[in-house]
Amino acid sequence: MLRDMYVGDRQASKAQQISKKTNGIPITVRQLEAIIRLSESIARMHLNPNVETEYVEEAHRLFRISTLNAAASGMSSSTSTQVTGEMQGLVNKI
Numbered sequence: 001m002l003r004d005m006y007v008g009d010r011q012a013s014k015a016q017q018i019s020k021k022t023n024g025i026p027i028t029v030r031q032l033e034a035i036i037r038l039s040e041s042i043a044r045m046h047l048n049p050n051v052e053t054e055y056v057e058e059a060h061r062l063f064r065i066s067t068l069n070a071a072a073s074g075m076s077s078s079t080s081t082q083v084t085g086e087m088q089g090l091v092n093k094i
Contacts, residue, residue, distance in 0.1 A: 002036065039056045
């Protein structure tokens with residue numbers, strides 16, 4: 001399951017770069033390891049010693065939202081991020 005997700009993400013990133021829709025981000029083993037760590041953390045939050053399929057799916061969803069969508073929207077470390085009022089309120093609450 002992880003292998004299929006990783007390969008799919010790499011292909012999607014390459015397709016974005018080829019079509020010039022976005023700069024895309026290179027999907028590396030580091031991102032795969034991040035999904036594994038997220039999956040393990042979600043399992044721990046559920047007090048489960050085993051990583052279940054739904055934990056991996058949730059970790060991949062979080063990864064896509066945080067990383068792939070940020071790249072698709074053109075955000076990068078070299079650009080300044082505009083924080084909306086709603087987002088600032090959430091940050092302050094946290």
